[in-house]
Amino acid sequence: MSGENAQEEMMREIMRLKEELLRKGEELSRTESRLRGLLQIKDRFLSLATHDIRTPITTLKLIANIVERSADQLPDLLQRTVGTLPRNVAKLEAKVDDLVRIARLDVDDFVPELEAVDWNEQIKAAIASCFASAVQRGIELDLQLNETATVHADTEHIRQMMVDLIRTSMDRLDLGGHLVVESGISSQTGPNPGAWFLVQDNGPAFNDTHAELLLQDLTGSQQQTRVRVPLFMAHRVAIAHSGVIEIGHSSSGGIRLYAWIPLKQKDTEENPPETRHDDQHNHHTEKPIISGEVNHG
């Protein structure tokens, strides 16, 4: 083959590869477009399904409350059965919420939308959203707020993280259970100052071998799903904020759930954090001591 022919052959091959590349590019574009369409369908379905599932649950809750209030007019056997209704409806509602949140989960794309938020205000909001459930279930929910600070975080997700940790604990407790929520500011983890959130209960001791599983990806073991969903979600939020979630034993033998989030994701030293005492709670700031068997996420 002469040099000229070889060059022509090479040009033809280059042209063929270019055409192939173009075809593949168009194919990829069509696939991407189809996937985007499917994602939109999934989102629309989830939106409708969420509404369709939650509406009957709301009605169910209302009926359960009405029946419970009239329980004294029922025979003893029915009274006991009716007494379990509100709690079971609450569990069903929580489970549906978990399912919807997992269905919406997109781990790779989760980027927190950072804004300045007051740490203790988020804790109060989280407590408020769990409060009715605590009262209904006869769980004593204590709150010890220490100094607060402005944290640069995704408001909605940070609040949900706190709710998830409280829920994880509450789901383990029965009537008469005791749960303490604490907060504060510290530089315990790493060189940067951060805000911490601690939930401790007097519920049953958990198996150490499960502690690690609690924070792992949900595609792993099917065990402990009752507590794993909210805890997994909380862990995901903490990691996305360069924070940590730790699990250990509480001093009263129950579970100890600890979250730490840096006050700022960047430029912490250039912009020292503003800390102040919550004028509503003047407790001393105490750095939590990590005791017992702690599993880092």
Add this chain to the structure above:
Amino acid sequence: MANPTVIHACPVVNQNECKDLKDELDGAVDSGQQLIVVDCAECRYLNSMAISEIMSAHVRLSARGGRLHLSGVSGFVRQCLDSVGALSMLHVYETVQDASVPEQEP
């Protein structure tokens, strides 16, 4: 009607403080008092049991024609009371003085 019993809720009512609050409420109810005022002006947090105790005292008093009034409820305490539907069941007033008038409706 005799003067009401006024119970002042402390700034943070957690487990220990809740026991004291329960004792005060039980004492007032058992003494035959017809009007109890729980003053929350200084209170920034009432735990879940404290609210249950207040509701329980309200039910016991109502059963014999008495009343339990709240005063000075604001901020986070109001939010927690509202979340359990207590605000729609209890009589809430701005001040202890307002709450101490038995005839007054909210």
